[in-house]
Amino acid sequence: MASSSSSSSPSHPYSSLSLMNPQNNKYDVFLSFSRAETRDSFTSHLRSALCQKSIETFIDDQLIRGDDISESLPDTIAASSISIIIFSERYASSGRCLNELLKFLECKHNYGQIVIPVFYRVDPLHVRKQIGIFGDSFLELEERFPEKMERWRSALTEAANLPGFDSHVFR
Template sequence: MASSSRNDKKYDVFVSFRGEDTRDNFTTHLYSALSRQNIQTFIDDQLNRGDEVSESLVNAIEASAVSVIVFSEGYASSRWCLDELVKILECKKEYAQIVIPVFYRVDPSDARNQTGPFGISFSKLEERFKENTEKLRTWRKALKEAASLSGFHSLNIR
């Protein structure tokens, strides 16, 4: 069982993002800015070769004091992103992990309600998982919860 003690954390920040949307722009800049401040930050390019991706990500999420969720247009089309999101929210509840949403070129209400371009991305995933209604319900609930948290909107800040 992971400890909620700040001293037991391996990472200060875990960044959850859709790679093809933000890896070569926003996320890279965010990672660089955090690193310059000596903030230990995990992004998925730090996975050890040969590790099972899901287990490595779960361990990194649990080993982080803060999770930053970068909601982008394609975020909701990724099963991996949504599974990360569910785990992040579990850590928020169980270990008081701080969760900060960033809405990167996405309206927060679209992320919260799965509407607009964000909703179109979720619909693509929904089609692939239409037989797994429980998983879809869990993802929808997690999106609504996370997108309701106080965060940052990229249209309002640089």
């Protein structure tokens, strides 16, 4: 997320990023991820790298496992300049993650918040179309939340179409 000092155009839309109006935001970055898959690996390394660059990063270490996001979390999301969504195979098996995703996109549309998808060991097409193992995980929620499935499906497709990062490229 550090600014590039090169005068040439950036190779990626976020390689030369300045935070939008940081004085109005409590956090520079909000990280959303599946705890079971990425918390002690990719996410902890990403958070460490962001913190080393003095980027104020929110990660909910106190969250109790469940499907709802706490009442204060939507305010925390809105108080962040950037949301980074770490899509993994099991991300869509969490109603909580999907509800966070809805809030990220709402903030993107209403306030211009930057939303960056990171595809960690999952194909962006699988997120976009909810297929493969990612799609199987998503369908686990259909019985419990039939009324939310269409909104979540639309949000997943929209987020997967945003410019982001694919871990398959870095292997």
